[in-house]
Amino acid sequence: xxxxxxxxxxxxxxxxxxxxxxxxxxxxxxxxxxxxxxxxxxxxxxxxxxxxxxxxxxxxxxxxxxxxxxxxxxxxxxxxxxxxxxxxxxxxxxxxxxxxxxxxxxxxxxxxxxxxxxxxxxxxxxxxxxxxxxxxxxxxxxxxxxxxxxxxxxxxxxxxxxxxxxxxxxxxxxxxxxxxxxxxxxxxxxxxxxxxxxxxxxxxxxxxxxxxxxxxxxxxxxxxxxxxxxxxxxxxxxxxxxxxxxxxxxxxxxxxxxxxxxxxxxxxxxxxxxxxxxxxxxxxxxxxxxxxxxxxxxxxxxxxxxxxxxxxxxxxxxxxxxxxxxxxxxxxxxxxxxxxxxxxxxxxxxxxxxxxxxxxxxxxxx
Amino acid sequence: xxxxxxxxxxxxxxxxxxxxxxxxxxxxxxxxxxxxxxxxxxxxxxxxxxxxxxxxxxxxxxxxxxxxxxxxxxxxxxxxxxxxxxxxxxxxxxxxxxxxxxxxxxxxxxxxxxxxxxxxxxxxxxxxxxxxxxxxxxxxxxxxxxxxxxxxxxxxxxxxxxxxxxxxxxxxxxxxxxxxxxxxxxxxxxxxxxxxxxxxxxxxxxxxxxxxxxxxxxxxxxxxxxxxxxxxxxxxxxxxxxxxxxxxxxxxxxxxxxxxxxxxxxxxxxxxxxxxxxxxxxxxxxxxxxxxxxxxxxxxxxxxxxxxxxxxxxxxxxxxxxxxxxxxxxxxxxxxxxxxxxxxxxxxxxxxxxxxxxxxxxxxxx
Numbered sequence: 001x002x003x004x005x006x007x008x009x010x011x012x013x014x015x016x017x018x019x020x021x022x023x024x025x026x027x028x029x030x031x032x033x034x035x036x037x038x039x040x041x042x043x044x045x046x047x048x049x050x051x052x053x054x055x056x057x058x059x060x061x062x063x064x065x066x067x068x069x070x071x072x073x074x075x076x077x078x079x080x081x082x083x084x085x086x087x088x089x090x091x092x093x094x095x096x097x098x099x100x101x102x103x104x105x106x107x108x109x110x111x112x113x114x115x116x117x118x119x120x121x122x123x124x125x126x127x128x129x130x131x132x133x134x135x136x137x138x139x140x141x142x143x144x145x146x147x148x149x150x151x152x153x154x155x156x157x158x159x160x161x162x163x164x165x166x167x168x169x170x171x172x173x174x175x176x177x178x179x180x181x182x183x184x185x186x187x188x189x190x191x192x193x194x195x196x197x198x199x200x201x202x203x204x205x206x207x208x209x210x211x212x213x214x215x216x217x218x219x220x221x222x223x224x225x226x227x228x229x230x231x232x233x234x235x236x237x238x239x240x241x242x243x244x245x246x247x248x249x250x251x252x253x254x255x256x257x258x259x260x261x262x263x264x265x266x267x268x269x270x271x272x273x274x275x276x277x278x279x280x281x282x283x284x285x286x287x288x289x290x291x292x293x294x295x296x297x298x299x300x301x302x303x304x305x306x307x308x309x310x311x312x313x314x315x316x317x318x319x320x321x322x323x324x325x326x327x328x329x330x331x332x333x334x335x336x337x338x339x340x341x342x343x344x345x346x347x348x349x350x351x352x353x354x355x356x357x358x359x360x361x362x363x364x365x366x
Numbered sequence: 367x368x369x370x371x372x373x374x375x376x377x378x379x380x381x382x383x384x385x386x387x388x389x390x391x392x393x394x395x396x397x398x399x400x401x402x403x404x405x406x407x408x409x410x411x412x413x414x415x416x417x418x419x420x421x422x423x424x425x426x427x428x429x430x431x432x433x434x435x436x437x438x439x440x441x442x443x444x445x446x447x448x449x450x451x452x453x454x455x456x457x458x459x460x461x462x463x464x465x466x467x468x469x470x471x472x473x474x475x476x477x478x479x480x481x482x483x484x485x486x487x488x489x490x491x492x493x494x495x496x497x498x499x500x501x502x503x504x505x506x507x508x509x510x511x512x513x514x515x516x517x518x519x520x521x522x523x524x525x526x527x528x529x530x531x532x533x534x535x536x537x538x539x540x541x542x543x544x545x546x547x548x549x550x551x552x553x554x555x556x557x558x559x560x561x562x563x564x565x566x567x568x569x570x571x572x573x574x575x576x577x578x579x580x581x582x583x584x585x586x587x588x589x590x591x592x593x594x595x596x597x598x599x600x601x602x603x604x605x606x607x608x609x610x611x612x613x614x615x616x617x618x619x620x621x622x623x624x625x626x627x628x629x630x631x632x633x634x635x636x637x638x639x640x641x642x643x644x645x646x647x648x649x650x651x652x653x654x655x656x657x658x659x660x661x662x663x664x665x666x667x668x669x670x671x672x673x674x675x676x677x678x679x680x681x682x683x684x685x686x687x688x689x690x691x692x693x694x695x696x697x698x699x700x701x702x703x704x705x706x707x708x709x710x711x712x713x714x715x716x717x718x719x720x721x722x723x724x725x726x727x728x729x730x731x732x
Binding site: 005006007010012014017018023027034035053066067068100153179195197217242247248249251326 | 383401406430433437466469470553555563580583584609610612
């Protein structure tokens with residue numbers, strides 16, 4: 001282990017630097033997972049998660065694993081052998097959904113879109129007359145693109161709508177209930193400003209009623225998890241032990257969510273918007289070309305094309321060694337030709353945007 | 367959220383109070399999951415885990431979830447539809463194994479034992495002539511009983527041996543390779559002295575070669591995970607992204623494992639032994655009766671019968687409110703009649719044992 005550990009500016013696609021309040025939460029005395037004071041923390045986390053999800057869903061909770069396990073939870077609880085799942089793919093995480101759903105035995109109907117473009121809701125719903133679920137990624141971490149989930153919700157018909165909000169929650173507008181999202185999952189380590197390790201999750205009554213009774217995953221079985229997070233009761237008694245919740249991480253998330261709501265969710269979203277605008281304007285002023293389609297660019301995660309004649313890895317290494325700045329490479333076909341720059345959570349600020357631009361300008365010799 | 371958060375003595379079945387070095391690890395600057403300095407931390411964690419597992423298995427790593435997900439990983443990667451799984455049951459966690467294996471489609475052959483007794487290895491292997499896997503719990507958290515895994519390993523034949531080491535790792539002798547364990551899983555929050563959230567896992571080449579090629583879980587697919595933890599390479603380059611590892615928790619585990627190995631694993635085990643002996647002797651001197659069979663008692667987790675005429679919950683509540691001491695109730699049929707007292711990891715000390723005895727003596731009015 002390198003000593004001292006370098007203090008990185010985590011400007012990649014996540015994890016981001018946590019909110020100070022999240023780090024402080026990790027230093028609090030550890031509580032047991034059935035401690036009445038911990039159960040109160042858990043209840044408050046669930047309540048604050050409802051606010052950032054934009055939902056009144058009773059079954060809103062942090063799953064005890066990372067965002068990808070949230071994806072798995074969404075599918076194992078809703079699709080079984082032979083169920084039709086229509087999945088919109090416009091990047092890596094849509095592709096991953098297809099893999100996960102297929103492992104549940106679903107008949108996957110994949111609706112591909114060009115990477116860098118948002119999904120086309122009408123094409124997605126036209127792919128099958130009566131799917132059990134329709135799934136899409138709100139903010140594609142691989143391409144920096146925002147898709148119109150509200151439009152998909154209006155068109156979904158009887159299908160359950162599953163939405164990946166890993167990179168949108170806590171950073172841009174997210175309205176689970178208003179948009180008709182039935183199942184949503186997210187991650188802790190991006191705009192929520194917590195270290196990786198938790199997957200905020202929400203499912204409405206309609207989806208819960210149509211769930212798989214005994215999913216192939218015990219760990220992610222929402223029917224079993226409900227007893228622990230207090231589904232049947234608003235008191236702190238009568239909780240059923242399921243597994244040992246990561247109490248320290250949940251205290252950390254409590255710190256971050258309290259901070260976000262104290263600042264004001266609208267203000268936090270505006271802060272992401274402003275930081276992203278400064279960054280994206282500045283990149284273009286440097287003569288760089290943005291990758292994501294105009295009008296669908298995420299403020300919290302910017303994709304930019306590597307200029308001709310520039311080696312992607314060399315610049316990333318120089319940012320890391322000279323400035324302690326981490327940015328991400330592209331993904332899949334764009335691994336060498338795109339950079340991903342995230343200004344998420346605590347990092348969504350004008351000063352970080354200016355730092356990023358100044359460092360990149362220097363490393364590019366412009 | 368209660369302010370200030372109470373400083374509990376976590377003397378239940380886990381989580382235990384973390385080692386100070388584990389808490390310090392949480393305060394280090396957060397690194398990205400592909401940062402070269404983080405990959406070095408991850409490599410060192412895997413290497414230290416090999417020591418506490420007693421294995422040279424290349425595929426030894428911390429899974430990004432709690433111990434119960436480790437159980438799920440063990441089964442989803444080794445058993446599929448129709449595979450025979452012989453499972454020794456002498457408590458709650460053996461029962462849970464049956465549930466998890468059945469969800470993988472396995473034909474589960476359950477070999478029940480009286481709770482409080484160790485498993486009978488001969489009975490277990492006699493249950494089926496040619497199972498794909500045999501599974502057992504090394505240290506049953508629900509009953510405080512240690513079973514003889516070495517004997518099971520000698521008798522296992524061609525079957526793969528899966529062992530639950532959640533409550534044994536870092537606390538008592540554990541010899542994965544010498545005992546013939548093919549797949550092992552554990553948790554971070556007990557004798558390893560880390561907060562809950564990681565599942566140390568190990569699988570040998572023999573089991574990996576016989577694994578399920580495309581397990582029903584994407585998140586726990588060991589074939590995919592291998593690319594990230596550097597299976598194909600000892601360098602820090604060429605790692606394949608799978609999911610975002612909980613980098614903060616892994617830095618915390620690095621702190622705890624470094625501490626354990628600096629103290630000396632044998633000394634740590636002796637410390638658990640001594641603390642358990644002081645506690646168990648003291649409980650009997652108070653006139654209490656131990657629950658686990660003599661000769662098979664875990665030093666790190668003691669089960670003791672609630673005396674006649676004493677209400678279990680009342681005493682637990684008094685310990686919590688007067689002394690900030692958490693102990694556990696019993697499980698299942700013993701929920702009201704047994705207490706579970708853990709002195710694990712950082713809590714495995716003579717002073718904590720004496721504190722526990724003094725507080726219990728006071729609350730019992732003895």
